[in-house]
Amino acid sequence: MLVVYDVVHRQEKTREEYLNQAVRHLETDWTIFTAEQLKSIRNHVRRTDIPESWEEWRRIAQESGYDKMRFPYYDKNQLFGIIEFLD
Secondary structure: OEEEEEEEEOOOOOHHHHHHHHHHHHHHHOOOOOHHHHHHHHHHHHHHOOOEEHHHHHHHHHHOOOOEEEEEEEOOOOOEEEEEEEO
């Protein structure tokens, strides 16, 4: 079994919509960080996060030789998920 916790978006959302939602979430909920740290995180998210859809994760699983997969968790903000690849 391989377990992945990563950014995941719904198929009907664009990457830009996902990134806007993610930035709003971190600005309101990630209160432990300083303003400078949040700025760095925002920049990182906007430059490097490329969330895959659940459908894309299914394709990745099949191409990687995994017969089955499950999505046991999707956070309440629908930004992060757990994907289990089962052999």
